[in-house]
Amino acid sequence: MFGSITYPRQWTLLILHLAIPSALFRFLASLFPKSEKSPIAAPGAVPIFGHLDALIFSPTKLASIFAASPKHGNVLRLKLPFTELWIVNQASQILPTLSTPKIYDFEPMKSMALRNIVGLSGAALTAIDEDNSGVSTKPLPDSNIHPDNRFNYLERKMTQDFTRPSSHAALVQKFSQNLHQWVEECNIGEEWVTPPDLHIFVRDILFKATTDAFFGPHLLRLSPDLVEDIWKFDQDVPFLAKGLPAFLKPKAYRARARCIEAFRKWRSFALKNGPQSDTLPEWNDIFGLKCMKLRNELFEKTRGWKYDEGACAASDLAVLFGLTSNAIRASFWFLLETLQSNELFDDASKEVTSVATSSGSSLHIDERNLLRLPLLQSIYAETLRKYVSVMMVRKTRQASRLGGYTVPIGKKVVICNYSEHMNEALWQPETGNDLHPVGQFWGRRFLSYSKDAPNTPTFATENLGRKWMPFGVGERMCPGRHFTKHQMLLTFALLSSNFDIELTVSTGNKAEPDMTHFGYGTMGPDRPMPFRIRRKFARQTHKDSAAWL
Numbered sequence: 001m002f003g004s005i006t007y008p009r010q011w012t013l014l015i016l017h018l019a020i021p022s023a024l025f026r027f028l029a030s031l032f033p034k035s036e037k038s039p040i041a042a043p044g045a046v047p048i049f050g051h052l053d054a055l056i057f058s059p060t061k062l063a064s065i066f067a068a069s070p071k072h073g074n075v076l077r078l079k080l081p082f083t084e085l086w087i088v089n090q091a092s093q094i095l096p097t098l099s100t101p102k103i104y105d106f107e108p109m110k111s112m113a114l115r116n117i118v119g120l121s122g123a124a125l126t127a128i129d130e131d132n133s134g135v136s137t138k139p140l141p142d143s144n145i146h147p148d149n150r151f152n153y154l155e156r157k158m159t160q161d162f163t164r165p166s167s168h169a170a171l172v173q174k175f176s177q178n179l180h181q182w183v184e185e186c187n188i189g190e191e192w193v194t195p196p197d198l199h200i201f202v203r204d205i206l207f208k209a210t211t212d213a214f215f216g217p218h219l220l221r222l223s224p225d226l227v228e229d230i231w232k233f234d235q236d237v238p239f240l241a242k243g244l245p246a247f248l249k250p251k252a253y254r255a256r257a258r259c260i261e262a263f264r265k266w267r268s269f270a271l272k273n274g275p276q277s278d279t280l281p282e283w284n285d286i287f288g289l290k291c292m293k294l295r296n297e298l299f300e301k302t303r304g305w306k307y308d309e310g311a312c313a314a315s316d317l318a319v320l321f322g323l324t325s326n327a328i329r330a331s332f333w334f335l336l337e338t339l340q341s342n343e344l345f346d347d348a349s350k351e352v353t354s355v356a357t358s359s360g361s362s363l364h365i366d367e368r369n370l371l372r373l374p375l376l377q378s379i380y381a382e383t384l385r386k387y388v389s390v391m392m393v394r395k396t397r398q399a400s401r402l403g404g405y406t407v408p409i410g411k412k413v414v415i416c417n418y419s420e421h422m423n424e425a426l427w428q429p430e431t432g433n434d435l436h437p438v439g440q441f442w443g444r445r446f447l448s449y450s451k452d453a454p455n456t457p458t459f460a461t462e463n464l465g466r467k468w469m470p471f472g473v474g475e476r477m478c479p480g481r482h483f484t485k486h487q488m489l490l491t492f493a494l495l496s497s498n499f500d501i502e503l504t505v506s507t508g509n510k511a512e513p514d515m516t517h518f519g520y521g522t523m524g525p526d527r528p529m530p531f532r533i534r535r536k537f538a539r540q541t542h543k544d545s546a547a548w549l
């Protein structure tokens with residue numbers, strides 16, 4: 001109905017509408033002296049609008065503000081016309097902030113994300129907002145919520161059931177089985193074929209393998225277009241997250257509505273045909289992982305959720321988004337970066353060979369040992385260091401001391417892993433001449449060489465938690481991190497050992513991160529990466545040991 005607003009005049013009106021009252025408020029506030037010292041403003045603020053331009057229109061500028069911020073202090077202010085966020089840098093401030101949920105609360109931010117990104121509203125959202133008991137087993141001290149109404153705690157507990165060892169084992173086993181099946185059955189033969197983009201290629205394989213493993217095969221069977229719609233929705237998540245009105249970008253809202261509809265369809269099918277909870281296996285092909293059924297049982301018990309199929313479907317969409325968005329892009333970057341260096345690719349392939357055997361007609365990878373390979377782990381860690389940027393936002397539940405300042409109640413603080421990941425001072429290599437600036441990918445950055453065994457490096461984990469934080473830190477640290485690592489390493493292992501893959505891009509035409517996703521997780525590539533691919537060996541001919549790799 002409406003076209004997306006891209007006209008400068010309309011944007012200007014919108015901004016003035018937002019900015020003038022707040023500028024007036026700031027002027028009045030400035031007449032009264034402040035008693036507390038505030039942190040200095042982050043670089044790049046302009047009069048009246050502060051950092052609004054960077055936050056809304058210029059993610060590249062925002063990225064440089066975060067990258068430069070550690071030089072200016074541990075705590076800085078990101079100024080907006082009507083509010084401000086405090087940026088928190090350096091492990092000494094970040095770790096306590098993210099590990100003290102009774103002061104730094106994630107729930108209001110999660111509620112805002114669910115409202116803006118997946119469109120949750122009404123009584124379902126109220127159940128989230130009214131629960132101030134936190135997500136630990138023990139409710140927060142100032143909460144008087146009845147244990148049965150601790151929706152946020154219970155929903156998180158049911159969802160994170162997928163991290164229980166036997167549930168995780170079922171997930172990775174299904175994922176691995178799906179990926180092996182794709183390798184066996186895809187129509188890539190021994191002649192070169194030339195798909196137009198490595199990212200789309202990897203994305204499509206992994207999306208199906210992962211989604212079928214988590215939700216069972218019926219979600220995509222009932223709604224095959226979800227394979228496309230999810231990425232249209234994903235592309236516009238940064239727009240949706242800002243809570244701007246629908247008429248500015250109707251296509252974003254339409255893609256989201258189609259994704260939610262796909263979950264409605266699946267839920268109606270699964271609820272009719274799924275197993276009862278007293279006989280719940282770890283995985284079944286109707287509901288997928290047990291956690292999806294457990295979540296649904298909670299929805300059925302909770303006021304505001306019980307009869308709201310739209311809310312349940314929207315919440316399931318949030319799970320799919322968390323499951324696929326970041327990890328799949330990261331798997332693509334892992335493969336791309338390794339393909340871009342012959343030396344790195346050869347060494348990484350040798351490592352894969354060391355844990356591979358052929359059994360009958362198919363390749364067997366010892367996945368447990370795959371996850372321990374030092375170079376592969378280093379490439380995985382470097383991929384996440386370079387390509388993940390997540391803004392972790394918290395709201396203070398009470399006043400507190402932070403980096404020498406008093407942070408008042410109700411203040412939003414933001415931690416972005418990118419500030420640490422791009423802080424040159426933290427990432428100097430041990431060997432002085434061998435410099436690898438933080439802006440460049442260096443697959444061996446996380447290897448440690450000992451004097452006794454200089455040719456057998458290990459994966460360096462010392463002090464890692466103080467500077468490498470793609471999955472966050474503390475209570476809300478990502479529960480999908482183990483699956484992500486499994487996915488990234490296995491994808492590389494299976495693709496590199498079964499296929500010859502060559503990039504066909506012209507020299508210098510290297511994909512860079514698409515900064516429109518800055519702050520929202522793993523950034524995608526900013527351009528297509530054409531390539532060619534052929535099967536290494538004819539199907540059904542893997543007879544002997546891994547010598548053919």
Ligand code: HEM
Nearest residue numbers: 322323326327330388390392470471472476478479480484
């Ligand atoms: C490269 C891959 C991934 C990255 C970089 C990533 C990053 C993160 C980060 C930084 C957080 C914490 C946010 C905060 O503290 O504000 C988080 C939370 C979360 N992630 Fe991931 N994630 C990835 C993959 C996954 C996967 C595969 C899943 C599987 C479902 C997942 C599910 C979740 C969930 C459910 C939470 C919320 C945890 C809670 O409420 O306590 N993530 N993720």
